Amino acid sequence: MRRMHIVAGLLCAAFVVLLLLAGLMRSIADGLRRVTLPLVDGTASMSQGAGGFWARWTDMWQAESKLEALQQQYVQLRVDETHLQALETENRSLQAQAHFLNQTGYDSVGAHVIHRDIHQGRALLLLDRGANDGVEVGDAAVTDNGVLIGEITSVQEQISTVQLLTDPLSRISAAEGASSTLVGVVEGQGDGTASLDYIPATALLVPDQLIVSAGIEDKIPAHLAIGVIDMVQGTSSDPFLHASLAPLVDANRVFLVSILRPSVLKPK
């Protein structure tokens, strides 16, 4: 009798999972998610607070060595004219981004990060905004200072997933910051970094040069900062060059995200 109960329980569980897989229990799953989302959201916020406290503590612990490194970096920046030019370019681009919401007809919705998966080969963030807030697949996700971090790849009623630029499946067209010339495709490496591929051999890219979005994708505006060139590989005889990108933001410290929606999609 007891064994029958066990078998019946296992069969019920397998049946429920099969229904879930078939998408027949989507409404039930949405209901369960609606009930548990506030709990998950609240817990994630508290965890972020604790994680932030730890990060600040470790930052203080390493402050001395960081200060020394920053001083060396500052001296190098002072004497390197190309670095200054790169910073000027970056500054211009950031100033442009500060106003891009008004200029490009994009509306934004703020979202909390409630889960992140950036240590297991993937680079994904789970947000507490979904289809109910007008979020759609393909929308761009930016940080509070306008740096592009990825695009929305899946949406449920209350939640959505951001595929970060460092995810191995991420492909975003990129342009050079100052001239807005298309220079290649940013591809995630799955190890917390991204690379710029398919760079025409004629492109003149140098380390510390700002790379921005090209705006070729349907819902991702142009001129969003992506990262700076770290190192360019290849020779002039190669058809394409390859460059590694240094990200402008640390995905581990992203807690708030703005999702850009074309204004026409804004819910009334």
Add this chain to the structure above:
Amino acid sequence: MKHFFFAILVGCGVGLWEIAVTPFLPSVFQAYPILPTLVLLSLVTRFVWVEGMAFAAGLMLDLFLLPHMDVASLRYPLVGALVFFLVHQVFTHRSLTVALVTGLIARTAERLLAWLFGILVAWLTGSAYGWASQAVWWRTYAWDALVITLGFLGITFFSRRFFPSLDRSSSASWYAK
């Protein structure tokens, strides 16, 4: 029935921890508590409670980890059944060593099942990407061992049901009888 609901609640709690707490902790503190809890529950409770806890935890993961294709709500009950079988049918006693070995086997089985389900579901749904190995897998095993050790010692201390290790000092004389 009361205990069954408590097991469900525990499952939801550890599932919530893996969703909303673990990813935001510094990487060295990122523990995944579902499996250690499964092992500890297998030592002290009934099969149905273990399965209830495993299903509740897996369901929480499936609800909030959309891109994952490793069907946690099916995977964890299967691992739970394996763990229960090991603890009650294979091992002859319940010691800390047994708990640690069971945890090691359970984590390996869980990763293998995740890989298997990932490939299967990715193939069924035509997705390009199913499963990725953990970057620092040994850290997960280390945290499993630590959580199981603390949990086992806690259960031993509060319930006095087990001993941290099997006392074999008198076994020779017992068999000699």
